[in-house]
Amino acid sequence: SAVISQKPSRDICQRGTSLTIQCQVDSQVTMMFWYRQQPGQSLTLIATANQGSEATYESGFVIDKFPISRPNLTFSTLTVSNMSPEDSSIYLCSGRLAGGTQYFGPGTRLLVL
Amino acid sequence: QQPVQSPQAVILREGEDAVINCSSSKALYSVHWYRQKHGEAPVFLMILLKGGEQKGHEKISASFNEKKQQSSLYLTASQLSYSGTYFCGTEAAGGTSYGKLTFGQGTILTVHP
Numbered sequence: 001s002a003v004i005s006q007k008p009s010r011d012i013c014q015r016g017t018s019l020t021i022q023c024q025v026d027s028q029v030t031m032m033f034w035y036r037q038q039p040g041q042s043l044t045l046i047a048t049a050n051q052g053s054e055a056t057y058e059s060g061f062v063i064d065k066f067p068i069s070r071p072n073l074t075f076s077t078l079t080v081s082n083m084s085p086e087d088s089s090i091y092l093c094s095g096r097l098a099g100g101t102q103y104f105g106p107g108t109r110l111l112v113l
Numbered sequence: 114q115q116p117v118q119s120p121q122a123v124i125l126r127e128g129e130d131a132v133i134n135c136s137s138s139k140a141l142y143s144v145h146w147y148r149q150k151h152g153e154a155p156v157f158l159m160i161l162l163k164g165g166e167q168k169g170h171e172k173i174s175a176s177f178n179e180k181k182q183q184s185s186l187y188l189t190a191s192q193l194s195y196s197g198t199y200f201c202g203t204e205a206a207g208g209t210s211y212g213k214l215t216f217g218q219g220t221i222l223t224v225h226p
Contacts, residue, residue, distance in 0.1 A: 043155070045213055092155075094214075102202070
């Protein structure tokens, strides 16, 4: 298995502010992804974090709202910008191993007031 | 397009068996199964990579019919610890989908003593 950590584990933020979430993975991971899980819902892929280049965003997600960086193989950040209550969700990073298995970090629980 | 899981919910007594199905409208490269308990991140159960592949993990096993784009998760002799929401994540065949998982809506499994 892969060791994946995230911080913060949870936060309460005011609308209009931004929050940056950090994700650290171990060296077995070849690809990193960011997912969102809205309350009571399934997981939705936000973007693929590409090392040293712009992330690849899925339909419905844009860089201005969710800027992502991956400066090296084992670290990535996701920023949720100009937050509104609709952004209240669990944000999860995942790491994919060479064999295809994908593990999730513990998640960041975000509440926007 | 999101894969469809069935049933949406299932209630068992300890020791009973259950089957959870996952069906996709797209050609698939792999199917991943996860279990998520309330307030926790999804936990990886297994990955199925080949058509017709069947894998086992303790009393939990799964099959993948590549031609039908379907996968099933089998839980036998259920234990209280099996309770949670089960998600299938599908990876579509094709280069641009590499590594990206699309999740079903989830199946809530409750095991009673």
